[in-house]
Amino acid sequence: MSSITLRSDVTVELVKHNASDADVLWAARVSTLGDQAAEMNQCRDIRTGLTARDTGLINYLMRDRHGSPFEHNSMTFLVTAPIFVFREFQRHRVGWSYNEASGRYRELEPVFYSPGPDRKLVQQGRPGKYEFVAGTEHQHQAAEGHIWHACDEAWERYQEMLAAGIAREVARTVLPVGTYSSMYATCNARSLMHFLSLRTQHEQAAAPSFPQREIEMVAEQMEAEWAALMPSTHAAFTTHGRVAP
16 A cells, blocks of 8 residues: 555745835835834834825835835745745745755655646647646546656655665655655745746736746745735735736
């Protein structure tokens, strides 16, 4: 009996943060108020809501792409996903920090990715102009069957090498990129907006994006957490075409 598990989901947990719309305001207002910018925010409770002037400033900064005020905050996410998703994350380097679970220092878990029934399987069209469409029931069954057999075989060989005393960093070479892993990813609002502009599809986006669905699933969960922390900044991002300032 196989000991492997197949999953089709990803998970994102906001583990810590120092991020609010107020962070954007005081960072921007230092340009004209100097050290009085911090005092201006401290004199009222930002949790009671922003004024029209506050939201107007955030929209102005977003519209005219004054980006640095959006960097004075921090969010750390715990992401659990197949390894190939993390390889796509590595394209995003500016304003991001990553630490991933190590396959050198610990034994990996027998958990592997397999597309769920709602995952579009078939690519149509030429490179640069293609779309994905739903696969047939037979195609979904074939994909799951082939993935299961390949991952089951890989896991058996991995366990055999470990049992033979072969180092974890060598034994892991047989495991596929569909193996699940976990990482901490830390970013600020500006770097997250750039990530979202490329890794999500949205009807209000000024420029189209065609992300792989699995990293888009991560991006959607990150966006939901960020929108709750910085609702006015998120609203301005969407209003102005979902382009990072």
